[in-house]
Amino acid sequence: MGRFLLRRLGFALLLVFVVSSAALLLTRLAPGDFTIDQALTLDPAARERLRAELGLDQPLAVQYLSWLRGAVQFDFGRSLLYSRPVSTLLSERALNTAVLATAALLFATAIGIPLGIYTGSRRRGLGRSIVRVLSVLGISMPPLIGSLMLVFIAARTGWFPVGGMSSAGGLDLSWGPWLADLATHLPLPALALGIPLAASLERLQSQAIAAASHEQFVTASRARGLARTQALLRHAWPVSLRPVLGLYGVMVASLFSGSFIVEVVTSWPGLGRLMFEALRARDLFLVAGCAATGALFLALGTLIADLLLAYTDPRAGSGERA
C-alpha cells in the first residue's frame, strides 16, 4: 500500500511538472505575446519598453528557469492580465470550480446510484423503462448542450438565475444570504455537468448489480431467508461497487473537461474560464499556473478514486490485475 501511494504521488508530481512546463513553453513559443493587444495603440519603441518591463524580452531558457525556481517555492509569478499574483487568483478560481464539480458529483451520485440499483434489480416494469429512457437521453446530453438547454429553460421560466456565481452586489452580503445566493446560482451549472454523469452512473450500477445478483452467495442468502431488498443491498451491492468506483476515476477527467464549457456558457468564474482568458491574452504564468492546478486536481481526483477502489477491492492496491 505504501509503495502504491508513493508511486502514485510520484506520478502526480511528474504530471503537474510536465503539464505546467508544456503549457508555459507552448504559450511562450506561440506567435504573439501579451503586448499584442496594445500593438495598435502603442508605438514600437513603447511596446519594446513594456515588454522589457514585463520581462517578456528575456530568452526562453531564462524565463523558464526563473519560473521553475519560483514554482518549487509555490510562487507562480504575477498574472499580466490581472496584475495580481497568480497563486491568489488560482486559489479563488480553483475553489469555484471545486464547488461546481463537487455539487455535480454529489448530484450524480445521489441520483444515479439509487436509480441504478432500482433498474438493475428489476427485469421489467414501467418504472424501469422510464428510468432507462431518461438515462439514455441524459447520457446523450453533453454539458455544452445541457447547459444551453438549461439556460433556455431558466431564461423562459425564471426558475434560476441564468449565469454567474452571485447576484449583483452579492459579494458584499454576509455569510447566510451569500450562501443562499450561491445556492440559487449553483443548480444550473451543476445540473448541466451532473446529468450525463448521473446517467452513466445509473447505467453502470444497473448492469453491475444485475450481474452481482446472479452470484451464488446472493442466491444462498435468499435461501437462508433474507428478504429480497436485504439480500440486494447487503450482499449484491457491495460487490457491484467495484466497476462503479472504477468509473469515478474516469469521471474526474470528464468533470474537468465538462466544467470548462459549463463555466463558459453560464459565466461561472472557475479555473477553466480563467485558463481560456489567460491563453487568449498570452498570459504566460497564468496559463502555466492554471495547467499546474488542473493537473494537481486531476491527479488527486484519480488518486482518491484509486484509494476508494483499493478499499473495496484489495487486489487493486497491490498492483495485481483484477
Add this chain to the structure above:
Amino acid sequence: MIRRTAIFIGVLIVLALFAPVLAPYDAGEAFRDFLHAPPMRPHLEGATPVAHPLVLANRMEQRFEADRSRTVPLPWFGESGVPVFLLGADDFGRDVLSRLLYGARTSVGLALVATFGAVLIGALAGAWAGYRGGWVDEAIMRVADFVLVLPVIYVVLVLRAVLPLVLPATTVFLLVSVIFILVGWPFVAKGVRGIVAVERNREYVQAAQSLGAGHARIVVKHLLPACAGHLLVQATLLLPAFILAEATLSFIGLGFPDPIASWATMLADAGNYNAIARFPWTLSPAIAIFAIVLATNLIASQRDSRDSESY
C-alpha cells in the same frame, strides 16, 4: 452493429455531401427583412407543401405574424420570391435550416476526417506495439497512457490557442483535424495493442509466418482484421466526442470563423441568454448534436445488450 453503424455514418456523409442540393438557400444568404424570423409551419395545399408568408408585425419587438390570406410554396417546390424559413432565421436573417445542413459539412465532416485519422493511426501504432513488443511497445504505450490521463478538451484548447487565433477556414479544418487525431489515437491504440498481443501467438499467425509472410503483411492482413470490432466501437465513440470538441472550440471562438456555417458558430451566435429565450429556434444545432450523440449511444447500447445476452 456493423450494419447500423455503416447506415448511420452513411446518412451523415450523404447529408454533408449534398448540403448544397438539399439546403433551400445558401448558408451565407442574409434576408435583411427577416432578422430572427420564427419557424413557419408548412402544410399541404392540394399536392404542394406550402406555408403562410411572414409579415413584420412589430419592428420594436421584432415580432412576425403569418399572413394567413396568402400561401407560398416551399423552396423545393417552386419559386415565389418570398423566403420560407422552416427552422426560422438567425440574427442576420439567414435560414437556420440551410445553415444547419451546410454546418453538417464542417462539423460532421471534420469529425469524420478526425475519426478516420485517429482510428488509422491508433490501429497502426497499437498493432505495431503489440506485434513488436519490447521497448517499442513500452514507448508507444507510455505515450498513449500519458495522453489518456489528460482531459481531452484542455489539450485541444491549449494546442489550438497557441496557434495564431485567426486563420482561414481550410487551415482551421486541417489544424483541428490534426489536433483531434493527436488526442484521439491512444483510445484506439490501447485496445488494438491488447488484441494483437494475444492474437500474434495464435496458430494462424504462426502459419502465416512459416509461409514466409513479412511483418507488415501479417499485421495488416492477419492481425488488424481481428481488431475490426474494436475499431468500429472506438469510431462510434470518437465521432460524437470530436463533434462536441469542435463545437466547444467554435463556441468559444477558436474554431471556424463566423461566416462559415458550423453548428457551434451557430450556437455561439445564439449563445446569449436573452436571445435564447426569445429565439429558441437558433438552438437547432444543439438538437442536431444531441441527436447524433443519442444515435451513437443507441448503437452502442444495442451492442451492450447483445453482449450481456450472450453470457
